[in-house]
Each structure stands twice: as structure tokens, then as C-alpha cells.
Amino acid sequence: MTVETVSFGIPALDKAIMNGIPKGYTILCLGSPGAGVELFAKRFATVNTSKESVTYFSTSERDEDVINTMKDFKWDTNIKIVNIGTMYYEKVLAKHLEVSKYRQEGLTLKDIRQFKMTTQSKEEEYGTQNFLTTVTYEISKLKPPFRIVLDSLNFFLEYYNHKDVLSAIRTIKAHTQHNGGVALLTLVKGVLDSHIESGIEEIVDCIIELERQRDDFEFKRNLLIRKVRNHPEKTGILAYTIDDKGISAKSV
Numbered sequence: 001m002t003v004e005t006v007s008f009g010i011p012a013l014d015k016a017i018m019n020g021i022p023k024g025y026t027i028l029c030l031g032s033p034g035a036g037v038e039l040f041a042k043r044f045a046t047v048n049t050s051k052e053s054v055t056y057f058s059t060s061e062r063d064e065d066v067i068n069t070m071k072d073f074k075w076d077t078n079i080k081i082v083n084i085g086t087m088y089y090e091k092v093l094a095k096h097l098e099v100s101k102y103r104q105e106g107l108t109l110k111d112i113r114q115f116k117m118t119t120q121s122k123e124e125e126y127g128t129q130n131f132l133t134t135v136t137y138e139i140s141k142l143k144p145p146f147r148i149v150l151d152s153l154n155f156f157l158e159y160y161n162h163k164d165v166l167s168a169i170r171t172i173k174a175h176t177q178h179n180g181g182v183a184l185l186t187l188v189k190g191v192l193d194s195h196i197e198s199g200i201e202e203i204v205d206c207i208i209e210l211e212r213q214r215d216d217f218e219f220k221r222n223l224l225i226r227k228v229r230n231h232p233e234k235t236g237i238l239a240y241t242i243d244d245k246g247i248s249a250k251s252v
Contacts, residue, residue, distance in 0.1 A: 006147070006182055009047035012249040016225060017234050021206060023180040026173040028200060030187040031210035035221070036242050037186050040210060041151045042066065043246055044184045046075035052145045054079040057135055059155035062086065073246045082138055084131050084155065091129055132160050136171050148176065148183040153200065154191065162196050169203050205229040210240070223249050
């Protein structure tokens with residue numbers, strides 16, 4: 001039986017796996033800072049927007065930053081952005097910053113308590129928002145064909161119990177698999193305990209690692225296909241480059 005696949009947007013990577021990634025797969029892309037993981041996520045999001053609805057969850061960039069980067073590389077921007085980072089700033093960090101400002105200006109504890117009382121009504125209006133739940137809820141509403149990008153898991157692993165994050169990843173995978181969508185999750189490598197990374201890697205169907213190594217006065221970049229579920233023969237290494245057209249790869 002022929003496996004139905006969709007493109008990564010990188011022809012050599014498509015060819016190396018199954019002429020694309022099978023529908024229903026959840027992919028993890030990880031790498032160290034500067035390796036190009038965020039750019040890989042944006043390329044993946046912009047590949048097939050005329051045939052798939054795309055939802056891009058951002059945790060560290062403004063909407064305009066995401067869109068402008070895509071425009072820089074002349075990629076399609078017909079995507080939906082759910083900005084978890086902006087929500088977190090507006091509903092959590094902004095309040096903390098206001099309290100810090102009060103303290104810096106020498107206001108009393110009574111003044112700060114008064115501020116908390118005036119903001120309480122807004123907090124009651126919003127409720128105690130769990131941004132991890134926000135993501136899984138938004139994904140649960142998606143109808144096929146769809147493509148999900150979650151950039152990145154590090155935000156959730158910093159603020160939530162790791163078991164809850166793993167449970168959310170399983171939920172995302174189940175919805176993606178059942179509905180024949182595709183999902184890409186990103187992760188900055190090396191900042192988590194190894195057993196947490198291993199737990200994530202066990203859940204996903206495919207693992208792509210972007211590796212950047214210094215070679216004298218330049219960087220050598222390798223794209224490692226570390227896992228393709230049920231197809232260990234598809235693992236391998238491609239060389240990749242980043243230029244004004246985006247990410248390209250070739251066999252080594």
C-alpha cells in the first residue's frame with residue numbers, strides 16, 4: 001500500500017524519508033541555538049498552505065516577526081498564528097512588571113496590595129489560564145487536512161510539570177494521527193535533563209536534528225534523520241545550508 005505523504009519543503013529531506021513525511025506523523029526538530037530550528041519550523045509551516053490549514057504556535061516571537069521572516073524568504077504566509085508568548089506576557093508578565101515598577105518607585109506594601117485588588121477582577125475574568133491546555137484545545141478543533149507547528153516545547157517545559165507536557169504531546173500526536181494531519185514540535189537541545197528529552201523522543205514518530213559544528217573559520221551543518229517510526233533504514237545524515245532562499249540539503 002502506498003503511504004500518503006506531504007512535503008517538508010526541503011526536497012532532499014523528502015526524498016530521504018518517503019518522498020515526504022507520512023500523514024499522521026508527529027515530528028520533533030531539535031538543535032542547539034543558531035542551528036536553524038526556528039527557520040526549519042517556518043519552512044515546514046509554509047509548504048502546502050493552499051491544501052492544508054496551518055496553525056503556528058509561537059512562544060518567543062511576535063506575529064509580525066514570524067510573518068516577516070517568511071516574507072524575507074518569499075514563503076507563503078497564509079497561516080494562523082496562535083501566539084502563546086504574547087498571551088503569557090499580557091496575562092502574567094505584564095502584571096509582574098507592574099508590581100516591580102511599583103516597588104522600584106518606592107510604593108508601600110499597602111499600595112501593591114491595592115494594585116493587586118484592582119487587577120483581581122481582570123484575573124477573575126480571564127481565569128487561571130493554562131497555556132498548555134490552550135494549545136491542546138486549539139489543536140482539538142482542527143479538521144483535516146491540517147499542519148501544526150509548535151515552536152517551541154522549551155517554553156512549556158520551563159513553566160509546567162514535565163509529565164503534563166508529555167501528556168499534552170501524546171494528545172497532540174493522537175489527534176494528528178487520527179485525523180491524518182502532520183505536526184512539528186521544536187526543542188532547543190541540551191538545556192533539559194536527558195531523560196526528559198528521551199521521553200519526548202519516544203513519543204514522536206520522526207526526529208530531525210540540526211547539528212552545527214565549527215570547522216576552522218566556518219560552520220559545518222548536518223541534518224540528522226535520527227528516527228522514522230518503523231523505518232530504521234531511513235535514518236541518515238544530510239548536509240544542509242542556509243542562504244537567502246532558506247534551507248537546502250543534500251546527501252553526504
